[in-house]
Amino acid sequence: MASEAAAVEVGVHPRTGHRWVEESGGRVPAGLLSPSGPGLTVDERIQIADLRLARWSVRAIARQLGRDPSTVSRELRRNGTVTGYRPHAAQRKAEARRSRPKPGKIGSCPRLRQEVEAGLELQWSPEQIACRLRRDFPDDPEMQVSHETIYQALYMQGRGELRRELTKALRTGRARRTRHRQPHERQHRFSEPMVMLSDRPAAAEDRALPGHWEGDLIIGTPNTSAIGTLVERSTRFTMLLHLPQRHDAIAVRDAVVATITTLPEQLRGSLTWDQGSEMGLHHQITIRAGIPVYFCDPGSPWQRGTNENTNGLLRQYFPKGTDLSQHNQEQLIEVAARLNGRPRKSLGWDTPAEALAKLLSSTQTDGVAPTP
Structure with missing residues (x-):
C-alpha cells in the first residue's frame, strides 16, 4: 500500500504515515498494523492448518480465506515444518521474522x-x-x-x-529522498485547458505556409530578467520580446500580444510553446492576438526544434549567466535584424527576411491566403 493509504488504514494523518515510512525505512512501527492488514492472522493460520488436514488444495484454501494463492503457498513453505504445519508455531516464526531492526x-x-x-x-x-x-x-x-x-x-x-x-x-546532494507525484495526483498547470501539439494544423508540420510560430524564454541572471523569442517555422524569422523586470504570465501575455498584433492576419496561424508557467494566460493571448496557442508534451523540447536552435544562436549575443535586463528594446531589434539577415543552409542560403518576403509575395500573387 502507498503510505497515504496505509495511514488511513491505521487511522493517522497521511503526513504522520509518510514520516513513519521515512524514519523506519519503509516499515510501520510495531503494534500499529491493523489486524486485517497484509499479514496473515492467527485465526487465518489456524484455518490453513485445519484445511490442510482436510486435504484441501492451496488454491481452494486461498479462495476460502480470500487471499492470493501465492500467499498461502509461501506461508506453508516458510513457516511449515517437516512434521506438518502448526499454526501457533508459524505465528511465532512470522513474528520473529518481523522483528526490527534487521541489518541490511x-x-x-x-x-x-x-x-x-x-x-x-x-x-x-x-x-x-x-x-x-x-x-x-x-x-x-x-x-x-x-x-x-x-x-x-x-x-x-x-x-x-x-x-x-x-x-x-550524490549529484542531487539531498540528505533525504523526495517523494514523486503519481500520474493520477498531478494537477493541471493552467486554469484554462491546454490545446496540445497533436491538434495543431497539418499545414504547420510541413512548413509550406508561413504564419506558424514557436515561442520560448531565455533566462538571464538574476532569474527576473528574460528575453522572449518568437520564431516562424517555415522561414526561421525571429522576433524578440523585451522582458527586463519579470517574466510571469501577465508580462509574457502583454509582450506576446503586443508583438503578434503587429503582424498581418495571414501570419497569425498558430503559436507553439512549452508548458511553462509563463503561459498561464494563454487563452487571453488567443483572444487578444487572434492566434491559437498549442502546447508541447512535458520534457519534449524537440517538438519546438526551430525555437531551440534559434535560442542557441541568440546565446552568441546574450551569453548565459548575464543580466538580460541591461539590453533595451532597440538592442533586441538590432539583434533580431542580425539574425534575420544571416544566410541559412536550411533556406538554400536565403536569409529569414528574404524567405519571409518570398513566401508573402507568392501567396499574394496566387491570391491564396494561408489558413490556420
Missing part, C-alpha cells in the same frame, strides 16, 4: 560497505557502483548489491549502514 546487506558485510563508500567518495552514482560491483565480483553474490539498496542505506539512517555525509557525494 551493506551493514552486515564490511567488504561491501567499504567498496560502496569508496565509490561514493569518488562521486559515483549508486547505479554506477552497483553495476561496477557486478562486473568486478561476478562470482561473489555477497559483493553484489542493487542501486536501490545503496539509496536506502544512505537515506534510512536508522540502519546506520552508510555515513550521512556521503549523501553530499
Whole structure:
C-alpha cells in the first residue's frame, strides 16, 4: 500500500504515515498494523492448518480465506515444518521474522560497505557502483548489491549502514529522498485547458505556409530578467520580446500580444510553446492576438526544434549567466535584424527576411491566403 493509504488504514494523518515510512525505512512501527492488514492472522493460520488436514488444495484454501494463492503457498513453505504445519508455531516464526531492526546487506558485510563508500567518495552514482560491483565480483553474490539498496542505506539512517555525509557525494546532494507525484495526483498547470501539439494544423508540420510560430524564454541572471523569442517555422524569422523586470504570465501575455498584433492576419496561424508557467494566460493571448496557442508534451523540447536552435544562436549575443535586463528594446531589434539577415543552409542560403518576403509575395500573387 502507498503510505497515504496505509495511514488511513491505521487511522493517522497521511503526513504522520509518510514520516513513519521515512524514519523506519519503509516499515510501520510495531503494534500499529491493523489486524486485517497484509499479514496473515492467527485465526487465518489456524484455518490453513485445519484445511490442510482436510486435504484441501492451496488454491481452494486461498479462495476460502480470500487471499492470493501465492500467499498461502509461501506461508506453508516458510513457516511449515517437516512434521506438518502448526499454526501457533508459524505465528511465532512470522513474528520473529518481523522483528526490527534487521541489518541490511551493506551493514552486515564490511567488504561491501567499504567498496560502496569508496565509490561514493569518488562521486559515483549508486547505479554506477552497483553495476561496477557486478562486473568486478561476478562470482561473489555477497559483493553484489542493487542501486536501490545503496539509496536506502544512505537515506534510512536508522540502519546506520552508510555515513550521512556521503549523501553530499550524490549529484542531487539531498540528505533525504523526495517523494514523486503519481500520474493520477498531478494537477493541471493552467486554469484554462491546454490545446496540445497533436491538434495543431497539418499545414504547420510541413512548413509550406508561413504564419506558424514557436515561442520560448531565455533566462538571464538574476532569474527576473528574460528575453522572449518568437520564431516562424517555415522561414526561421525571429522576433524578440523585451522582458527586463519579470517574466510571469501577465508580462509574457502583454509582450506576446503586443508583438503578434503587429503582424498581418495571414501570419497569425498558430503559436507553439512549452508548458511553462509563463503561459498561464494563454487563452487571453488567443483572444487578444487572434492566434491559437498549442502546447508541447512535458520534457519534449524537440517538438519546438526551430525555437531551440534559434535560442542557441541568440546565446552568441546574450551569453548565459548575464543580466538580460541591461539590453533595451532597440538592442533586441538590432539583434533580431542580425539574425534575420544571416544566410541559412536550411533556406538554400536565403536569409529569414528574404524567405519571409518570398513566401508573402507568392501567396499574394496566387491570391491564396494561408489558413490556420
